[in-house]
Amino acid sequence: MRDPQALLTSLRTLLGERHVVTQATDLEPLTRDWRGRYQGTALCAVYPADTEQVAATVLLVREHGGKIVPQGGNTGMCGGATPFSEEAVVLRLDRLNRVRQVSPLDNTMTVEAGCILADLQARAQEAGRLLPLSLGAEGSCQIGGNIATNAGGTAVLRYGPMRDMVLGLEVVLPDGSVMNDLKRLRKDNSGYAVRHLFIGAEGTLGIITAAVLKLFPQPQANATAMAGAGHLDQALELLASVRSRLGDRVSAYEVMSHSQMQLVLDHIPGSTLPFAEPHPWYVLIEAEDSFAAMDLASILEDCLADALERGLVADAVIPRSEAQREALWRLRHSVSEANKVSGISVSYDTVVPLDRLGDFAAETERGVRAAFPQARLLFVGHVGDGNLHAVIHFDHDAFPSRADFEATAGRINEIVDTATLACDGSISAEHGIGLSNRKRLADSIDPARYRLMTQIKALLDPDHMMNPGKVLVFEDPQ
Numbered sequence: 001m002r003d004p005q006a007l008l009t010s011l012r013t014l015l016g017e018r019h020v021v022t023q024a025t026d027l028e029p030l031t032r033d034w035r036g037r038y039q040g041t042a043l044c045a046v047y048p049a050d051t052e053q054v055a056a057t058v059l060l061v062r063e064h065g066g067k068i069v070p071q072g073g074n075t076g077m078c079g080g081a082t083p084f085s086e087e088a089v090v091l092r093l094d095r096l097n098r099v100r101q102v103s104p105l106d107n108t109m110t111v112e113a114g115c116i117l118a119d120l121q122a123r124a125q126e127a128g129r130l131l132p133l134s135l136g137a138e139g140s141c142q143i144g145g146n147i148a149t150n151a152g153g154t155a156v157l158r159y160g161p162m163r164d165m166v167l168g169l170e171v172v173l174p175d176g177s178v179m180n181d182l183k184r185l186r187k188d189n190s191g192y193a194v195r196h197l198f199i200g201a202e203g204t205l206g207i208i209t210a211a212v213l214k215l216f217p218q219p220q221a222n223a224t225a226m227a228g229a230g231h232l233d234q235a236l237e238l239l240a241s242v243r244s245r246l247g248d249r250v251s252a253y254e255v256m257s258h259s260q261m262q263l264v265l266d267h268i269p270g271s272t273l274p275f276a277e278p279h280p281w282y283v284l285i286e287a288e289d290s291f292a293a294m295d296l297a298s299i300l301e302d303c304l305a306d307a308l309e310r311g312l313v314a315d316a317v318i319p320r321s322e323a324q325r326e327a328l329w330r331l332r333h334s335v336s337e338a339n340k341v342s343g344i345s346v347s348y349d350t351v352v353p354l355d356r357l358g359d360f361a362a363e364t365e366r367g368v369r370a371a372f373p374q375a376r377l378l379f380v381g382h383v384g385d386g387n388l389h390a391v392i393h394f395d396h397d398a399f400p401s402r403a404d405f406e407a408t409a410g411r412i413n414e415i416v417d418t419a420t421l422a423c424d425g426s427i428s429a430e431h432g433i434g435l436s437n438r439k440r441l442a443d444s445i446d447p448a449r450y451r452l453m454t455q456i457k458a459l460l461d462p463d464h465m466m467n468p469g470k471v472l473v474f475e476d477p478q
């Protein structure tokens with residue numbers, strides 16, 4: 001960059017002094033990822049107020065030869081929002097936090113990118129509607145970040161990932177122009193569905209400033225249960241049985257190994273195992289329906305009684321109050337926090353077809369146990385979608401240096417990716433690629449598809465100004 005000070009002066013004139021942050025102490029949390037795996041650096045962080053200011057910021061940064069790293073809640077799992085250059089401007093979307101429109105008739109909500117996910121869930125509820133995206137970071141992640149990562153979460157089984165909930169987008173492109181595609185339409189066959197390029201692009205093609213989201217009827221009936229099972233295969237058999245009775249009313253089907261549950265119990269205050277004794281696997285099931293008279297709890301109870309009789313599960317609990325239901329979900333939602341505070345993890349976001357899930361878990365376990373007998377192997381995931389996170393967990397002091405950690409992670413990557421590809425799966429179901437998984441992406445997907453991705457990037461952002469060094473292996477940002 002020719003003159004960083006000149007860029008800072010121009011940004012201050014555009015956005016106002018207090019919306020351009022350069023103090024090291026203020027920048028520090030914005031230049032570190034949620035897991036604490038990467039510590040980067042940046043020229044500044046900026047907080048534009050609206051789409052026009054985002055576009056004007058992009059033009060200024062372009063004019064001065066700088067780089068832009070869009071950042072939402074900074075809860076991403078792959079280092080995608082971490083800046084790694086003295087030329088980087090972290091563009092925070094926090095001030096774009098207005099709900100522009102709620103339309104119960106269309107079942108849509110038009111929102112700005114900086115809205116916090118939990119706030120939008122509450123706004124939808126006020127309008128008698130459901131925004132089904134739900135994940136552990138919902139109190140701090142932003143809808144723009146959710147769209148940019150094509151987030152998944154716990155309700156994909158019934159409602160699909162973020163991509164399926166986005167009807168329209170407003171995006172500031174790398175040349176500073178604004179693409180306005182904020183239509184509230186369920187059907188729109190007017191040419192290429194360009195919005196899908198930006199969903200899951202992790203800020204490498206443009207900055208999402210607003211979106212039209214699909215809403216759904218509020219569930220009027222729901223039921224939750226947790227079961228303990230001896231094997232993953234039994235948990236999958238139970239899934240088939242539950243779905244045969246409840247169909248697409250099954251909105252969540254989460255699985256956790258006991259090794260994972262134990263870390264939650266040990267490190268998250270107030271968490272207790274809802275069973276008299278531990279089981280190798282736990283399944284958390286949620287079903288819902290928009291018809292109030294539907295007695296889902298009885299159907300689920302029958303299903304579990306049958307599973308107990310057939311020996312598919314060893315025990316099951318059905319919460320009798322909202323507080324008990326929340327306590328079960330807290331166990332699941334506390335997993336990332338428990339893993340973070342208790343040690344260092346190398347974790348995976350694998351998805352495979354359901355009939356290969358058992359093979360994937362067994363092959364991963366075999367390889368990891370042989371190579372790293374000292375590591376704890378945890379499994380947790382949105383298994384109803386075939387998405388099983390393998391977490392290889394080490395003590396805080398397991399690695400004398402960063403290089404040691406990276407070497408170990410590289411060896412585990414080989415084990416897990418070989419198992420993933422052998423099971424016809426993908427290395428990322430929902431967390432994305434960011435910085436951590438660039439090489440794994442290049443090595444694992446169809447070469448023609450990868451080439452198309454690089455061509456699209458070259459077309460939209462030939463100067464690599466937008467989130468450089470993320471997703472694709474062009475250059476190393478570090």
Ligand code: FAD
Nearest residue numbers: 072073074075076080136142144145146148152153203208
């Ligand atoms: P950030 O982390 O700020 O950014 C993520 C990426 O998107 C970066 O590449 C960034 O540059 C880009 N970006 C952000 N905002 C914009 C924008 N407006 N325009 C363009 N690009 C942008 N993820 C799941 O999918 N499922 C889960 O179940 C899940 N559970 C989690 C639980 C916990 C406790 C935590 C901490 C994280 C979890 N995550 C999960 C990961 C994370 O919350 C999601 O990836 C989330 O969508 C990121 O949103 P964010 O606003 O924090 O984005």
